[in-house]
Amino acid sequence: MIKIIYLLLCVLGFVLPYSQFLPFILEHGLDIKLFFEQLFANKISGFFGMDVIVSSLVLWIFVFWEGTRLKMQNLWVYIACNIWGGVSFGLPLFLFMRERQLEQQAKTLGY
Template sequence: MLNSSKSRQIIYALFALAGVTLTSYFNIQYMLEQGGFSLSHFIHQAYINNASSSLTNDVLVIWGAFIVWSFVEARRLSMARWWVYILLTATVAVAFAVPVFLLMRERRLAEINID
């Protein structure tokens, strides 16, 4: 199933949908509980215990690696508007932006006939 570009595109789209749905739900719950959004409070909550600190640092390391890799990969494949994916990581979620980048990368690979 993963041998075709179209199959990979569908899988990446499903991951993007899951990423935006799951993170948005909890972000909305957070804002409803807090009466809005405070970046400093959000960061404090992200480091409230060892488990959340581990997950937060895990995501931050992945985020950093993604920025470097996606920049290089976007240039290599001549993908336009690379910065949009980085903006999405900060404004929507890493769990959304990475699969969207992978989806667009897969489309670009198909466009230039690289499998």
């Protein structure tokens, strides 16, 4: 059941942020300077920007620590998904794949 929740959150974590990002791209192109100006336009948007940046760093550490511990493959994919789609995409994707890995390990050990 938790795998389905992670998968649904992964889809939401991609679709919802991109529903905001795509109109920006269509209107301004990939204007990185404008993107960061708008991201840090005021204290509230800066709060969310900083929160996402720190959360991304935490996710990267978690992915490499937990992924290595569980002998998961291609850990770079989750970092790329985080950069490409955000924490709301990369984290539930990693948690979904982590659950799959834990299930495989349990089957191998006969649980």
